[in-house]
Amino acid sequence: MDRHRDPTEKRRLNKYSKERGAVLNMKIKEIRLEELNPEKFITEKVAEIRSIVGDGLAVNALSGGVDSSAVTLLGHRALGDRFKTYFIDSGLMREGEPEHTVSLFNDIGVTVELVHAEDTFFGALSGRTDPEEKREAITQAFYRDVFGRLVRETDATHLLHGTNYTDVEETVAGIKRQHNILEQIGIDPQKAYGYKVIEPLIQLRKSAVRKIAISLGLPEEICNRPPFPGPALAARVIGEVTPKRVKIVRMATQIVEDQLSSTGAFQYLAILHEDRVTGVREGKRDYGLQIEVRCWESTDAKIGSPTRLSYDLLDPLAERLTTEVPGVVSVTYNITKKPPSTIEAI
């Protein structure tokens, strides 16, 4: 499955899987890519959603990623007008992403309502530097504050969510708490937030979700979009997440995506560090910012290797980041595999 796997990696993966198997006690059974029948899966999930929601009303949050995009189409196919899709602008999205995603779905006949919630998210993140606290703040802002209100306003009974198998696995294993994980860590959303959660993709890894997305007729741009984390750019800011720091990582992200989209890599990203390093600008010391670039070869985010980017790609990347993003004096490239690294830094 992984075209970049070498013998060392295989040994590492075997060891890793065994250890994780011991730790996990998951009730959810994975449907692997090779055993997935997309048409059958879609038919079953559509029926399942209809049966669960009954006469109720369901909502979902579209981020533009392949997971939430697939859920959006499954929901519409199952419930038609009794399904409502929102794009939550958390202030943590990439440049132009909210407008672009809404317009892309309008083009395929799906109405998406843009909800401005920047203040809610930045308020929840203010003063927090611990990664788990930041993730928890985003979870609460999303499920309790923003969706709690939307559900009350619309009388929705259910939230459809694009949780996938890797999200659950990593959360249960204690690697990272994914922001869309609730029941697996003992939160009853009905009790806590006033609605039930349906997770039609929970048995699939990313590559299987892509296959479903293609079957659903989603545009190429969505099906092959590199993964983007649930906590969005907050996952790429080490230290406090402020509007100013998100603006910096947003600029860096745009440059990295511009420069690396042609590589066909699984995922590529920019991380804003909190550490400052000494630099020189106009002959003077500039105690400045550092951006770390990561670019991954992977099929399912479970394991990954840094893409062997040529220096003819890396040089202009560093040049653009240090000249176009204010305050950046240093750029590094990740050379660590996952494990022991993770895909994102936070």
Place this chain on the structure above:
Amino acid sequence: MDRHRDPTEKRRLNKYSKERGAVLNMKIKEIRLEELNPEKFITEKVAEIRSIVGDGLAVNALSGGVDSSAVTLLGHRALGDRFKTYFIDSGLMREGEPEHTVSLFNDIGVTVELVHAEDTFFGALSGRTDPEEKREAITQAFYRDVFGRLVRETDATHLLHGTNYTDVEETVAGIKRQHNILEQIGIDPQKAYGYKVIEPLIQLRKSAVRKIAISLGLPEEICNRPPFPGPALAARVIGEVTPKRVKIVRMATQIVEDQLSSTGAFQYLAILHEDRVTGVREGKRDYGLQIEVRCWESTDAKIGSPTRLSYDLLDPLAERLTTEVPGVVSVTYNITKKPPSTIEAI
């Protein structure tokens, strides 16, 4: 001069030099590599040292770098028994470096006394995180505390020091305060510490110092040793410099030097970051340490480019750092030129 200079770099260097020229108002005139006559230079400096020290006694600190090694031989040639060389073990040196350097000089007939001063340096650095404060603490520990005492004990009148032209230039320009710069920033060592300072190499850049070292008959290992910063491993620890954190960066340094010495690069180093990043170990989250590797192509440290290391070199480097250095879950490689980066991080 610079075998890796391309047209973009030339333009950048020109701009950079012009700006620095405006900022600097240096009384010291550089002797450039192409105009240096090593034999003539050595004869003149030996005479000059004799004339300045007169009937007095001089001392110097040997670090094992090419600058202080050249000064050690110049001092011995000029003053014979009236010159005493110390190796100050600041606790910030690389693995085995104090013992190895002392023995290397013993082999060429120069007695070097090893002075243990670890507690003085770690005491001075305790609680400091600002790079300039760290540099200042090392300067004071070195010149005032350790050398002040040694000079009083030996009745020495002069300290010979290996300050070079780049050190002065960067300090005066306000890029970094080099720990061996005193007079250029308005400190009178006679008044402050009770001895005068002689800087025989102050007109030379690194490549010229190398030529002098060869003429003086210093071993190949010393002449071609990659530069190592004055503040030693403290220049490679972002945040507080503690014995524990120096131990980590020392282990990482040894691995980086092992793996990259065959590249023939100008300089290669490991930096311990203060930022922590998420990693996975044995299937569990390991919120761990990050090591940044830098490897430079340069002739004089004034400008530099990251060496285009192959991934066949980078992969085992990351593998060793994450398996052999406790707590390290992430390794990055610097891809920024100097400027806007500097060679070291602090």
